[in-house]
Amino acid sequence: MAAENSKQFWKRSAKLPGSIQPVYGAQHPPLDPRLTKNFIKERSKVNTVPLKNKKASSFHEFARNTSDAWDIGDDEEEDFSSPSFQTLNSKVALATAAQVLENHSKLRVKPERSQSTTSDVPASYKVIKSSSDAQLSRNSNELRKCSWPGVPREVRPVTWRLLSGYLPANTERRKLTLQRKREEYFGFIEQYYDSRNEEHHQDTYRQIHIDIPRTNPLIPLFQQPLVQEIFERILFIWAIRHPASGYVQGINDLVTPFFVVFLSEYVEEDVENFDVTNLSQDMLRSIEADSFWCMSKLLDGIQDNYTFAQPGIQKKVKALEELVSRIDEQVHNHFRRYEVEYLQFAFRWMNNLLMRELPLRCTIRLWDTYQSEPEGFSHFHLYVCAAFLIKWRKEILDEEDFQGLLMLLQNLPTIHWGNEEIGLLLAEAYRLKYMFADAPNHYRR
Amino acid sequence: MGNRAEEDYNFVFKVVLIGESGVGKTNLLSRFTRNEFKQDSRTTIGVEFSTRTVTLGTAAIKAQIWDTAGLERYRAITSAYYRGAVGALLVFDLTKHQTYAVAERWLKELYDHAEATIVVMLVGNKSDLQQAREVPTEEARMFAENNGLLFLETSALDSTNVELAFQMVLKEILTKVSKQRQSSSRTNAITLGGAQAGQEQGPGEKRACCISL
Numbered sequence: 044m045a046a047e048n049s050k051q052f053w054k055r056s057a058k059l060p061g062s063i064q065p066v067y068g069a070q071h072p073p074l075d076p077r078l079t080k081n082f083i084k085e086r087s088k089v090n091t092v093p094l095k096n097k098k099a100s101s102f103h104e105f106a107r108n109t110s111d112a113w114d115i116g117d118d119e120e121e122d123f124s125s126p127s128f129q130t131l132n133s134k135v136a137l138a139t140a141a142q143v144l145e146n147h148s149k150l151r152v153k154p155e156r157s158q159s160t161t162s163d164v165p166a167s168y169k170v171i172k173s174s175s176d177a178q179l180s181r182n183s184n185e186l187r188k189c190s191w192p193g194v195p196r197e198v199r200p201v202t203w204r205l206l207s208g209y210l211p212a213n214t215e216r217r218k219l220t221l222q223r224k225r226e227e228y229f230g231f232i233e234q235y236y237d238s239r240n241e242e243h244h245q246d247t248y249r250q251i252h253i254d255i256p257r258t259n260p261l262i263p264l265f266q267q268p269l270v271q272e273i274f275e276r277i278l279f280i281w282a283i284r285h286p287a288s289g290y291v292q293g294i295n296d297l298v299t300p301f302f303v304v305f306l307s308e309y310v311e312e313d314v315e316n317f318d319v320t321n322l323s324q325d326m327l328r329s330i331e332a333d334s335f336w337c338m339s340k341l342l343d344g345i346q347d348n349y350t351f352a353q354p355g356i357q358k359k360v361k362a363l364e365e366l367v368s369r370i371d372e373q374v375h376n377h378f379r380r381y382e383v384e385y386l387q388f389a390f391r392w393m394n395n396l397l398m399r400e401l402p403l404r405c406t407i408r409l410w411d412t413y414q415s416e417p418e419g420f421s422h423f424h425l426y427v428c429a430a431f432l433i434k435w436r437k438e439i440l441d442e443e444d445f446q447g448l449l450m451l452l453q454n455l456p457t458i459h460w461g462n463e464e465i466g467l468l469l470a471e472a473y474r475l476k477y478m479f480a481d482a483p484n485h486y487r488r
Numbered sequence: 489m490g491n492r493a494e495e496d497y498n499f500v501f502k503v504v505l506i507g508e509s510g511v512g513k514t515n516l517l518s519r520f521t522r523n524e525f526k527q528d529s530r531t532t533i534g535v536e537f538s539t540r541t542v543t544l545g546t547a548a549i550k551a552q553i554w555d556t557a558g559l560e561r562y563r564a565i566t567s568a569y570y571r572g573a574v575g576a577l578l579v580f581d582l583t584k585h586q587t588y589a590v591a592e593r594w595l596k597e598l599y600d601h602a603e604a605t606i607v608v609m610l611v612g613n614k615s616d617l618q619q620a621r622e623v624p625t626e627e628a629r630m631f632a633e634n635n636g637l638l639f640l641e642t643s644a645l646d647s648t649n650v651e652l653a654f655q656m657v658l659k660e661i662l663t664k665v666s667k668q669r670q671s672s673s674r675t676n677a678i679t680l681g682g683a684q685a686g687q688e689q690g691p692g693e694k695r696a697c698c699i700s701l
Contacts, residue, residue, distance in 0.1 A: 253510040260528030291561045292531045352564040390534040446539045
């Protein structure tokens with residue numbers, strides 16, 4: 044698989060090895076200074092380390108052995124960034140590639156370079172992984188495109204980390220970034236978590252504490268004390284680091300999909316019934332920290348949903364009303380006739396991103412798309428809500444009084460829903476979005 | 489209007505459930521409307537709605553009950569739903585003094601948004617947890633008396649007084665309404681307020697709640 048990727052890469056990429064085109068989007072964190080420092084130091088030091096795998100007999104093998112070097116080269120490979128690189132002929136290219144191979148092999152045999160976390164990983168594994176990731180980094184748009192229709196379970200954890208912008212596309216940075224971010228999170232815990240019982244934070248903590256058991260009451264996984272403690276820490280740290288909103292009910296739900304997806308990395312069977320005491324401390328810590336950071340990234344985009352008077356939600360509910368009045372006048376008029384206000388049912392749709400209206404598996408599938416779509420959580424969600432509402436138009440039009448309508452809208456029968464229903468919903472939302480992106484006045488009367 | 493389709497009730501009374509987060513508002517509601525109790529019902533987001541029709545004497549009354557989230561952040565949204573309410577249950581958890589200590593604040597907020605004649609009951613919930621009680625019955629009763637509120641202790645878990653609490657509130661509303669109907673002749677909209685509220689609900693734009701048929 045990885046060999047195939049690198050083959051394709053070499054075939055498709057007419058450019059010579061060591062291309063210096065920028066790869067990393069602004070959303071990725073800056074390069075870890077420790078990596079740069081060590082890397083440069085070590086490279087300048089080591090010149091005579093014997094090569095172990097110096098058998099680049101075939102082109103593809105050569106490619107396989109070197110392809111992850113391009114990641115490094117993109118950022119700090121001075122050798123390639125010289126002006127002469129622009130006019131390389133094939134001889135120079137080969138020479139350069141050989142040099143890359145050499146440099147890279149040195150890197151691989153240098154033990155301190157790969158810090159404690161990577162040292163136990165076989166070199167060949169790293170190379171293989173890197174080559175497919177180089178592909179990803181070059182094609183982050185491609186990744187979004189592939190993820191839009193749903194991500195396979197096995198690659199969902201890494202895909203979500205990438206799509207959320209938490210994990211850098213650069214493989215070389217990943218381990219260090221993850222390690223650094225996880226350390227950073229547990230640094231917060233060490234520094235702030237004890238303050239939960241202090242006067243200025245006790246209201247926040249009390250609220251979180253009473254909400255955790257009520258977050259996913261029907262799923263056994265979330266009734267385990269260890270899991271509830273993890274949720275409490277994540278939510279408390281997020282809340283005190285974001286005083287403009289603080290903790291608001293609904294945010295607790297938003298941790299759930301991340302937690303389940305990152306847990307699924309270690310669990311083959313049914314995640315919802317898994318006993319987390321089977322996992323090592325390290326695994327649990329990784330799941331916790333990754334959930335925290337990914338949830339933070341998500342909330343960065345929708346924070347005005349949770350600040351005072353919740354302006355983001357008010358705005359979106361108004362926008363939903365406007366949209367529905369244009370795409371389905373009959374439903375809209377039906378609501379008006381029976382004095383149903385959109386805020387009465389759609390507040391929760393916005394505040395909890397439809398998580399209260401859908402089974403958890405559907406939310407996870409929905410988030411594959413939200414994370415692939417630009418402004419998925421803050422903007423595309425509106426179209427999904429409109430599509431969701433119209434999906435029930437028949438049931439809505441059948442109800443002929445206020446109480447019946449509200450009871451229906453608060454308890455929409457989605458319990459049996461799966462990927463297929465979500466797929467259809469998303470397709471309809473996409474259609475609506477494009478209709479209005481191209482012609483915002485299209486339906487104006 | 490919409491209510492015409494159903495002939496099985498004479499009045500719709502809008503009642504709101506208010507009080508701190510976690511005191512058991514949602515379970516009081518589910519106990520009353522569906523005779524259900526969930527050990528871990530999910531947190532209420534914004535406002536949720538339920539309904540039940542009861543018969544008081546010869547009158548069939550549809551209680552339209554708005555369960556509000558107790559969380560402070562939601563109040564900008566939830567207080568809008570106090571408008572037009574003719575009854576309220578101000579709920580506290582009798583095992584957590586803090587939830588009782590803020591009753592006065594809730595009351596003020598209620599009167600800021602609802603009509604002054606709204607029927608209010610102070611409800612000390614979780615009476616099944618006697619050993620954990622932090623609020624003495626007499627203290628709460630005194631507070632209720634001083635503020636002109638009805639008062640009961642309930643347990644949504646074992647059902648104690650839940651039915652009675654709602655019945656008392658609805659009965660009180662019905663009494664007020666009947667008196668008002670006698671004095672103000674032949675108006676369709678039932679309000680407990682004065683002229684101001686009466687204007688708000690002119691015959692042309694009746695709310696879904698508070699409509700007599």
